[in-house]
Each structure stands twice: as structure tokens, then as C-alpha cells.
Amino acid sequence: MKIPRYVVIAAAVVVLVGGAAAGYVAWKQYEASQLPAGIVGINGRVEATQVDIATKIAGRVIEIVPHEGDIVSPGEVVALIDTSETMAQLHEGQAAAALARQTVATRQASVASDEAQLQFANEEMQRTAALVAKGWSTHEVYDQRTQQLNSADAALKAAKSQVDEAQASVKTADAKVEELQAVIDDSTIKSPVRGRVQYRLVEPGAVLPAGGKIATVIDLSDVYTTIYLPGPQAGRLKIGDDARVVVDAAPEYVFPATVSFVAPESQFTPKTVEVQSEREQLMFRVKLQAPLQLLKDIEDQVKAGLRGVGYVRTDPAIQWPPRLAVNLPPADQAGK
Template sequence: MKKNSLIFLALAALAMVGVVVYSLVSENGSQLPDGFAQGNGRIEAEQIEIAPTLAGRVESVMAVEGGMVATGDVLAEMDSDELSATLDRAKAEVALAHQTKVEAEALVVQRKSELRRAAQELQRATALLTGQNISETVFEERETIHQVAAAVLGAAQARVATAESQIAAAEAEMRRIEALIEDSSLLAPTRGRVLYRLAEPGEVVAAGEPILTLLSLENVYMEVFLPARVAGLLPIGAEARIVLDALPDYSIPAFVTFVSPEAQFTPKQVETLDEREQLVFRVRVRIPEDLIQSRIEHVKTGLRGVAVIRIDPNLAWPAALEQGIPPELFE
């Protein structure tokens, strides 16, 4: 009986804390002391579209909706048979370009030999012409042969340069295709949860068409809308507390990471007509990453609640909103 009484008292105390927190953040913050502001919102996270770089057929999808994935996990595979065949052809072109270079270099050696022989013949013809032992016609023939040999050597050397360019182009094409084949395996860019599975094996999708939508859990936040008289006083980094409708007994520590530079009308999802008619500024409060990482399996987006922001850093938090590490926030 004594143990049951203690459990009852603990539950009653917890319920009273919930009532206090709810009374503080309800009624549009009318119970909050001066120096604090609040806004309605919901838990959100960045969404990442997982899509192929090229159009093609989906070979397999390993990820399941709602499943957790780690950075680098293979989420889906695209059919890469055609790319593999293209890669084989590119490798053959690289080999052919190398062979062309070898042949061009051998031709250069031959042309250099011919140029040396022509130079020797021209040198002898010059000496003979000085002694008037040959005619000028013969000398001119030797001179022409030398000039032709020099030109042919230049052409052979140009072929070597062309072959080198062909090798570079073929190798670049090979690397491009290898990168495309690597991209046919769609990897998780960050740790998160699969929100939507949008394609199934066998389907043909366009380039950039999402196959999966991944919810990144590295940046979990709530966006609220505050009037200018409040938003203008908020510094980046201001402390906040998030109280969720599903967990009114706990306040989740957060901090301001963004204040919109432009005013706007409050979005329709804000419930009251009076609030929707006001010009407000969008404010984002983010839950610390270390707090999310320690409870990442329990994080759920879409949960509604309020964010209470401390405008004056010198003020103490109300007792019901003091920072504490609550157990399994989103369980």
C-alpha cells in the first residue's frame, strides 16, 4: 500500500507540473512574465530528395518508409548495365589512344633519323658546291630533301601531341562514366529517417525525379511567427524552450537560429484569425544537435506545440520552463 501511495503521489506531482507548464504557454502566452514571448509551431526537419542524376530504371530500393539510415547507407540502386558497356568502350578508346601515341613516337624516331641523314647530305653538297664539284641543281635537291625531312618530323611530333590529347580526353570520359556508375548507387547523405518511398524496382524515372524523401535529423527545429516589436529585439542565439502538445510536462531547450529580415502575414496554419491578420516575422528555434543525437530514434516531426523565447537574457526562466534533460523527449 505504501508503494502504491508513493507512485500515486509521483504521478500527481507530474500532472501538476504539466498543468503549470500548460497554463504558462496557453492563452497566447498571457501567463508569461514580461521579457518572454511565444509562438505556435510544429517540430520540423530538413527534407532531402534522393534522386538519380540520369534517367533510368530503378533496380532496387533498400530503404523502407519510417526506417532510420546512417550516412553512407545505400538507399537504392539504378540499373547501370548500359553505363557499364559505355565504360568498356571508353576503356578501349583509352587503350587505342595509347597505342596511337606509341606508333606516333616510333614515327618520330624514324623521321629524326631521316632528318639527320638529309642534314649530312646537305652538308656534303655544300662542301662540293664550294669546290664546284656538283651543280647547283644537285645542291638544291639536297636542300629540298632536308627541308622536307624537317617538315615531316614536325608533323610526326604533332601526331604525338594529338595522341596525348586523345588519351587525356578518353581518360576523362572514362572517369565521367565511372562517376555516373558510382552515382547509380543512391547513398544517404546524412543520418535521418526515410519519410517517403516514391518509386519501386522496375520503374523508369527521369533525371532528378525523387525516389526517396529523407528527413535529416541533424537540424530539428520549430518555426514560429512573432510581431515586429518582439522579433526586433531577438538576437541570434537567444534561449528558448519548446513545449509540445503531446508532452506538456516537459520543456525542451532550444535556441534562436534565424529571424526573417522581412515581415509577412501569418500563415494559415496559425489557428486564430487575429494572429493571421497581423504582419509578423518568421523565427526559427533549433533543438541542440547533441540532444537530438542522443534521442534520434525517438524524434518525430509534425508534433505541434509552442516555443517560448527569452527576450531579456538577464531574466530567470519560470520554474516550469527551467532547462532540464527530459527522458526520451519524442517517445
């Protein structure tokens, strides 16, 4: 059966129109995916500052509280170091400090007694001097009273010196107690930042030297994306410039960021730079810092090592295209 010509023509028109429409859609999608001049997109990696939590004192680890993957807050206990020996020394130091204070009290009582003796000797000498002036007493008795006064004065000075020594002993004992208490306080290892425990480097029972590392924590307040840009592009960036980040794990979202660091020296640099092609090989490391409030909202989803694309504007006058408008996860999803 022969197909009518008009049917063939109609079918051809449909195919052409459909192809044209598909081509138009594909072209618009391609056009939308292109970046305008002045905006650069380049592969990068999400990174975070790693904080090594270590012990200030040597000792045996008796407990490590968080597990790998747990989030710890600033001041939260991470580990405990055995302080049984230090505790015994602390009790001994506290007893020595109490004894030193008792000695001070005893010395002060002696000072009070010596002051009374000095006053009495002074009064006796004055009375004797009056009697000698009237001829009712001898100079020998007056000399005796003077000697007693001098002895009482020397005794008072010695007693006051002993009080000073006793008070110095109290300060020494208190300093020792404070030192031992500081060691005990340092035995409770606390996290200095809010972060996620990445590694537990030791387990309970390990004996560590001073400075021994216990755990590595990712600081959730210092998360950034590292990218590398050629010199001509990196040289146009300033600290604080607006940026965008899209991670492979969630390509539907666009995260805001700012340029927080541009390396002062290039990487992958040839030993000598003589021609244009070599100068174009110079790459500079750039950090795109995520806002702190955003990190707080999505801290459960923050993972160092995620790959993605970082976008920067080498021309601040250029507007971000619609597909790079900030688009964050819903609040209920961010908390999951």
C-alpha cells in the first residue's frame, strides 16, 4: 500500500519540529550551564581544621568519653588521666599548709607576748630612772632595767622574724598545693572546640608522656573549601570576596562562602619562569570559608574530604547567575 505524499510530508514536518525543539532545549540548557565572564568555577575539596587533643601531663589514661564520629562541645570532657599518686601528694601538701598556718598562729602569739614583755621592761626602766633621779635607787639597778629592755626588744624582733618565716612557709605550701591541684585539673582533658571526633588515637590503659595525643577533632567552626587558581585569576581576588560552593554529595544546593585566604606563593611552580606558557602553570591555593551560622545549622552534614566545585568572581561587578543563587537545605533537613 502506497503511503500518501501528504502523510510523508506531515511526518517529516513533525520530525523537524521535534528535532528543532529538542535542539533548542539542549542549547538553552548548555547556555544556562555556561559561566559568564568574570566568574570562575573549579574543582575543590571541603576541608576543616583538625585539632589534636593531647594531655599536658604524663600518666595512664583511665577513660576516653567520646567515640569516633561523636560531636563534642567546648569544655566537654574527652579523657581522664589517673591521678592517684598526685592526689596523695595533694593531701600531704594540704596538711603541710595547715601546719604552716598553725605555726604562724603560734609565732604571732609569741609576738604578742614579747610585745607585752617589752612594754613592761620599758615601764620598769622609766620608773627606775625616776627613782635614780631622786636618789632612791642605784645606777646599777637602772643598768639592769636597761638590759632587760634591750633583751625584750631583741626577743620581739626575733619573734616577728619567725612570723615572717612562718608566713613564707605558708606561701610555699599553698603554692605546692596549687601546683598539685593544677596537675589534677589538667588530668581532665577537655575539648577546646566544638567539633566531631575523627580519630581516637589511644584507648584506656595507655600510658602517655606529656604532650601525648589522645584524639583528633574536626573543628566544625572552621570549615572551608580549597581550590587552586591560575595566577591571573587568583591575583584578582581579595579577602572577603563573595563565593559559592556546590558539593558533589548535594549538587542541588548552593552554599555561600567568602574568600578567606589566597596563598602568597604559587604551587606547582617551575624552577625558572621564562615564557608565557610556564607563567600560566602557576597555581595559587585559595580558601573559601563557610559562614559560621551556616556551619552551626548543618554541622551534622559537614564532612571533610567531600569533593565539589568552588565558584569565585574575578569581577565583582558581575552578578551571580540564577543557577548559583544561594540555595540551602531546609531547616528540618539540616538538623538531621
